[in-house]
Each structure stands twice: as structure tokens, then as C-alpha cells.
Amino acid sequence: LESFRFLEPLASLNALSGFPDSKAFDDKLRKHAEDLALQVKSEIRMSTKTSEGWQMLTQVATPVILLQLFGSDVPRAASFSNEVMGQVLDMAKNKFGIQGMQQLAVALREREPALGNEIVETSSAF
Numbered sequence: 001l002e003s004f005r006f007l008e009p010l011a012s013l014n015a016l017s018g019f020p021d022s023k024a025f026d027d028k029l030r031k032h033a034e035d036l037a038l039q040v041k042s043e044i045r046m047s048t049k050t051s052e053g054w055q056m057l058t059q060v061a062t063p064v065i066l067l068q069l070f071g072s073d074v075p076r077a078a079s080f081s082n083e084v085m086g087q088v089l090d091m092a093k094n095k096f097g098i099q100g101m102q103q104l105a106v107a108l109r110e111r112e113p114a115l116g117n118e119i120v121e122t123s124s125a126f
Helices: 002-010 022-046 055-071 077-110 113-122
Strands: none
Touching: 022 055, 022 077, 055 077, 055 113, 077 113
8 A cells, every 4th residue: 555655756756658558557546445245245245144133344344444544545546446346335235235235334434433433424335
């Protein structure tokens, strides 16, 4: 994440015009967002339901926060992050249902109050 924050402004300098173009940089950002989404999807698949509700939602919350953080900290990555965020939250909604999504919202807000609230408030999945 730190390298993306550092390299993004450098990619626009004329002195670096001989280096890979912005498309290559965008491809790297897209790939990183997709890799983060794969982590979330894996955690969603591993979640199980018990009589008390869905288990392992805190493990789902962590990579969701990281995905949101990636889009927030690297402005150029926001579109890629938002695209895959929608996909993973739709997957979560399909698996967890309304009750599970409420539990996930609580887990997100407990993990990272500001980002968790942003995710919950901006997503139609909640």
C-alpha cells in the first residue's frame, strides 16, 4: 500500500515517461484490488452458521476493511476497489442474509469505526 501511495504521483512525471505507462500502473492496482477481493471471498466461503448466528464474521471484516482502505488511501485505486467491493458484499449478502449482514456491519464498525461505517452507509448490500 505504501508503495502505491509513493509511486502514483511519480507515474505522472515527465522524467518517467520512458517507464511503463499509466495502463500498466492501473493493471497493478486492479490486480491488487482483485487479490484483496479473493481474500474476502475465501473468508465468506469459510463462514459457518450456528444457532447463535454466523461465525467468523470478524475474519470477514478484516479483509473488507483492507479493501476499503486500499481504495481510500490510493485515490487512483478507488474505482477498482469499489467495483470488487460491490461484488464481495453481494456475495456476502447472498450467503449471510439480512441477519448476517447486520452482524457483519457490527463487526466492521468494531474493527474500524470510521471505515466500517463508510462501508455500511455506502453499500446497498446492508
